[in-house]
Amino acid sequence: MIKTEEKTTVKKIENGTIVTPKGFLAAGVHAGLRYEKKDVGAIVSVQPSSCAAVYTQSSFQAAPLHVTKESIAAEQKLQGIIVNSACANACTGEQGLKDAYEMRTLFAEKFQLEPHYVAVASTGVIGELLNMDKIRKGIQNLKPGNDQSAAEEFQTAILTTDTVMKTACYETVIDGKTITVGGAAKGSGMIHPNMATMLGFVTTDAAIDSNVLQEALRSITNKTFNQITVDGDTSTNDMVIVMANGMAENAPLTPSHPQWFQFYEALKLTCEDLAKQIARDGEGATKLIEVQVNGAKTKEDANKIAKQIVGSNLVKTAVYGADANWGRIIGAIGYSGVEVNPDKVDVSMGEINMLKNSQPQAFDEEAAKTYLQQSQIVITVQLYEGKENGVAWGCDLTYDYVKINASYRT
Amino acid sequence: MIKTEEKTTVKKIENGTIVTPKGFLAAGVHAGLRYEKKDVGAIVSVQPSSCAAVYTQSSFQAAPLHVTKESIAAEQKLQGIIVNSACANACTGEQGLKDAYEMRTLFAEKFQLEPHYVAVASTGVIGELLNMDKIRKGIQNLKPGNDQSAAEEFQTAILTTDTVMKTACYETVIDGKTITVGGAAKGSGMIHPNMATMLGFVTTDAAIDSNVLQEALRSITNKTFNQITVDGDTSTNDMVIVMANGMAENAPLTPSHPQWFQFYEALKLTCEDLAKQIARDGEGATKLIEVQVNGAKTKEDANKIAKQIVGSNLVKTAVYGADANWGRIIGAIGYSGVEVNPDKVDVSMGEINMLKNSQPQAFDEEAAKTYLQQSQIVITVQLYEGKENGVAWGCDLTYDYVKINASYRT
Missing domain, CATH: 3.60.70.12 (L-amino peptidase D-ALA esterase/amidase)
Incomplete structure (x- = not known):
C-alpha cells in the first residue's frame, strides 16, 4: 500500500x-x-x-x-x-x-x-x-x-x-x-x-x-x-x-x-x-498479518473476505505456529458470506503459491515455515470474480493473548 | 433447558x-x-x-x-x-x-x-x-x-x-x-x-x-x-x-x-x-459456557446476542481466568448488531447480579471468582425489550487452544 x-x-x-x-x-x-x-x-x-x-x-x-x-x-x-x-x-x-x-x-x-x-x-x-x-x-x-x-x-x-x-x-x-x-x-x-x-x-x-x-x-x-x-x-x-x-x-x-x-x-x-x-501490537501478538484479496466483484466483498481471513482464530494460530495451513484460509473465505466460485481461487503466503484455481499446489514446506517465521506475513487471495481489491490487517493469536486477557482486571 | x-x-x-x-x-x-x-x-x-x-x-x-x-x-x-x-x-x-x-x-x-x-x-x-x-x-x-x-x-x-x-x-x-x-x-x-x-x-x-x-x-x-x-x-x-x-x-x-x-x-x-x-470439548476448553438471553424482541435477536457473547474471545478468556469482567459481556451485546436499549440491561453470572438496569451492582468478587472456577458457567442477560429468549453454548479460550492450533498439521 x-x-x-x-x-x-x-x-x-x-x-x-x-x-x-x-x-x-x-x-x-x-x-x-x-x-x-x-x-x-x-x-x-x-x-x-x-x-x-x-x-x-x-x-x-x-x-x-x-x-x-x-x-x-x-x-x-x-x-x-x-x-x-x-x-x-x-x-x-x-x-x-x-x-x-x-x-x-x-x-x-x-x-x-x-x-x-x-x-x-x-x-x-x-x-x-x-x-x-x-x-x-x-x-x-x-x-x-x-x-x-x-x-x-x-x-x-x-x-x-x-x-x-x-x-x-x-x-x-x-x-x-x-x-x-x-x-x-x-x-x-x-x-x-x-x-x-x-x-x-x-x-x-x-x-x-x-x-x-x-x-x-x-x-x-x-x-x-x-x-x-x-x-x-x-x-x-x-x-x-x-x-x-x-x-x-x-x-x-x-x-x-x-x-x-x-x-x-x-x-x-x-x-x-x-x-x-x-x-x-495486538495483545500477545508476535506478527503482523496482511491479507490482500484481489479479483472480487466489489470492494466491499474484497474487504469483507480479507477481514474474515485475518480475523480467523484458526488462521491466527496457524501463523503463530508457522504452519502453512492454507485450508483454514479457504475455510474463512467459505463462511465470509460473500459468494465466490469455489473452483477458481488462488491462495499464496508471501511468494509461495499454495492453491491455484482451487487445486492444491506442491510447495516447499520448509520454505513456507521459514517465511511464516518472519514478523510480517502477507497472505494473498485471487478470486477471479472481478477487478476489485481489498486489504485487512491483524496479528497472530498466541499464548500471551490468553494470558493477558484471562486476568486483565486483576 | x-x-x-x-x-x-x-x-x-x-x-x-x-x-x-x-x-x-x-x-x-x-x-x-x-x-x-x-x-x-x-x-x-x-x-x-x-x-x-x-x-x-x-x-x-x-x-x-x-x-x-x-x-x-x-x-x-x-x-x-x-x-x-x-x-x-x-x-x-x-x-x-x-x-x-x-x-x-x-x-x-x-x-x-x-x-x-x-x-x-x-x-x-x-x-x-x-x-x-x-x-x-x-x-x-x-x-x-x-x-x-x-x-x-x-x-x-x-x-x-x-x-x-x-x-x-x-x-x-x-x-x-x-x-x-x-x-x-x-x-x-x-x-x-x-x-x-x-x-x-x-x-x-x-x-x-x-x-x-x-x-x-x-x-x-x-x-x-x-x-x-x-x-x-x-x-x-x-x-x-x-x-x-x-x-x-x-x-x-x-x-x-x-x-x-x-x-x-x-x-x-x-x-x-x-x-x-x-x-x-472445544479445543483446549476447561469450561462449558451457557449464555441465556431473555426479554428480546424476537427469538432471532436473543439467539444472535447469546451467540455473540459466547463467541467473544474476551469473554472466553475472562471465563478461563475466572475474572468476572462483565464489561466484556456488555461489549459483545453492543456490537451484536441487535438494537437494544443501553440503559436497561441486566447481566448475571450464575446467581450473582452484576448489572441491573445498566447500573453496575456491588458484588462479592471472591464469590464470583469461586463461581467462575466451576466447570459449567451460566451467563444470563435480560434486555426488557420483549418476551423472547435464546441460548447459546461455548467454551473458554485457553493456552491449550493456541497450542493445539499452532501445530495441527505437524
Whole structure:
C-alpha cells in the first residue's frame, strides 16, 4: 500500500508526531489512575480547528463519546482533546456522564477554551466510575509542549495493554504550502472496529472545512482502521478524531482541488500507518498479518473476505505456529458470506503459491515455515470474480493473548 | 433447558447410543489414515430409512457433501453412512469427488446396499487427497454390531482433535410404542456452525416421513447445533444426518399427531445434548459456557446476542481466568448488531447480579471468582425489550487452544 507514496508526493516524516503539524501542543501526566504509567493526556491547538470524528457502532457508547459528539455538534470546531486511560467510563450511568462533562469543563477552564471546543476520550475497564479527584489533579498538572518529549508523554498516557506507542506523520506540498498530518493511537485488545478504532488522534495544519474533512475521514476509516482486527471484539469507546487548524495557510481544501488527492493520501497513510501499528501490537501478538484479496466483484466483498481471513482464530494460530495451513484460509473465505466460485481461487503466503484455481499446489514446506517465521506475513487471495481489491490487517493469536486477557482486571 | 424433559415424557437413556434405537448397527476400524486411532466408521440400518440432513453454509463444501446430497436426492432414503476422520477431502478437486464416490460404492458393495442409500462424511485436514488404499482396506474390515462396543468404535473413529466421545440417547412412548433417538457427534475446533455443525449422526426407530423429519431437523438445528461456537470458524465439512428406520412401528409421525411434541423433544434433546458436549470439548476448553438471553424482541435477536457473547474471545478468556469482567459481556451485546436499549440491561453470572438496569451492582468478587472456577458457567442477560429468549453454548479460550492450533498439521 505504501507504493502510492511514490506516485504522489506524500512523504513520510520519520519521528513525526501529533505536534509536528504547526500549532499543536501535547501533554501527558501520571494522575494515579494507574500504578505508575502516565494516564491522562491532552492535545491543544493554538487556535480553534476544523474537526471530524468517527465513533464505535456499539449500542453501549461510553459517556465521553456523548460529550464529544455534543461538543462537535455545536460549531464543528475543536481546540483541545482530553484523554484518560485505565477507566473507560462506560456503563457508568448518569454519574459517568456527569464525570465526562466535568472533565470537559476542567480542561476548558485550565486552558481557557470554550467547553464546546473540547473533546473527551477514555479507555480502560468498563463499568467502573472515574476517580475524579485524580482526574482533577491530573488536568491541573498538564503542561503542553510542542517537542518530541511532549508528544511521547501524550502517546504514553493513552495506552492500556499496548506495549508500544503508535505514531505516524506524513507531509505534502499543496499550493506551495507544506501540509503536515500527524497521528497518535492506542489499541491492543477489543480491536475489531466497525466504524472507528480504539482511540486515534490526528492533527494537521491544513486548511479544510469540517464537512469536507468528515467525508474524507469516513472514507479513509473504512479502508484503514475498520480493516484491522485483533480479536473480533468491538469496544464501547472507539473513536478517531482529526483536528485541522489551518496554520499551513493553504487555500481551503475540497475534493475539487487539483491536489486534493495528496491531502487525502497523507491523511490515509497516517491512518493506515497507525492502524497497522495497532494490529502489530495486538495483545500477545508476535506478527503482523496482511491479507490482500484481489479479483472480487466489489470492494466491499474484497474487504469483507480479507477481514474474515485475518480475523480467523484458526488462521491466527496457524501463523503463530508457522504452519502453512492454507485450508483454514479457504475455510474463512467459505463462511465470509460473500459468494465466490469455489473452483477458481488462488491462495499464496508471501511468494509461495499454495492453491491455484482451487487445486492444491506442491510447495516447499520448509520454505513456507521459514517465511511464516518472519514478523510480517502477507497472505494473498485471487478470486477471479472481478477487478476489485481489498486489504485487512491483524496479528497472530498466541499464548500471551490468553494470558493477558484471562486476568486483565486483576 | 433440560426442564422440558420433565414436562413431557421424554426420558434420557444413560449409556444409550446410536445403536440403542431398534435396527441400527455401527462399526469403527483403524484404516491407517491416523497413526493409531480408529479412523473409518459406519452406521447401517437393517432396512432403508427416512432421512434428513443439514450441511455447512460454506461456499467450499467438501466432496463427501456433494455425494451425500446426491444420495439423499434420489429417494430421500438412507441405509448406511460411511465416515472417515484425518482427511476432510475438501478442496481436492475432481479426484476428491471421485474418491468420495468410490467410498460410497465400496461401502454399498460391502453391505449390499443401493449406492444411493449411502451417505459419505469426512473430517480432518483440508486440501489433501484421501489415501484410497487405506480407505478400501478399512471398509473391507468393517464389522458392524449393535452393542455398546460397536457404538464406541464408531464414536471413536469419527473424532479428530476431540478428547472425548460424544453420544446421547432419549426415548419416549408414542401410540403405546417406545421410540428411541440416539446420536453420536464429533467436533472440537472450527466450530461455529451456520447451518449444521461438524459431524452429527442421529438414529431413530420412529416411523416418520423424510419431509417431516427434514423440517424438524432444520428447526432443531437452529436451536442446538447452530447455537454453539468454539472459535468462530465454520468448516467446509459440517453435516448432521438423521436416519429413521420406522422399526418402532408407530403410526407415521407428523406435526398434527397429538404426541408430535414428544418426538420433536426427544430429537431436540439428543441434538442439544450432543451440541453441548461439542462445546464443552472445544479445543483446549476447561469450561462449558451457557449464555441465556431473555426479554428480546424476537427469538432471532436473543439467539444472535447469546451467540455473540459466547463467541467473544474476551469473554472466553475472562471465563478461563475466572475474572468476572462483565464489561466484556456488555461489549459483545453492543456490537451484536441487535438494537437494544443501553440503559436497561441486566447481566448475571450464575446467581450473582452484576448489572441491573445498566447500573453496575456491588458484588462479592471472591464469590464470583469461586463461581467462575466451576466447570459449567451460566451467563444470563435480560434486555426488557420483549418476551423472547435464546441460548447459546461455548467454551473458554485457553493456552491449550493456541497450542493445539499452532501445530495441527505437524
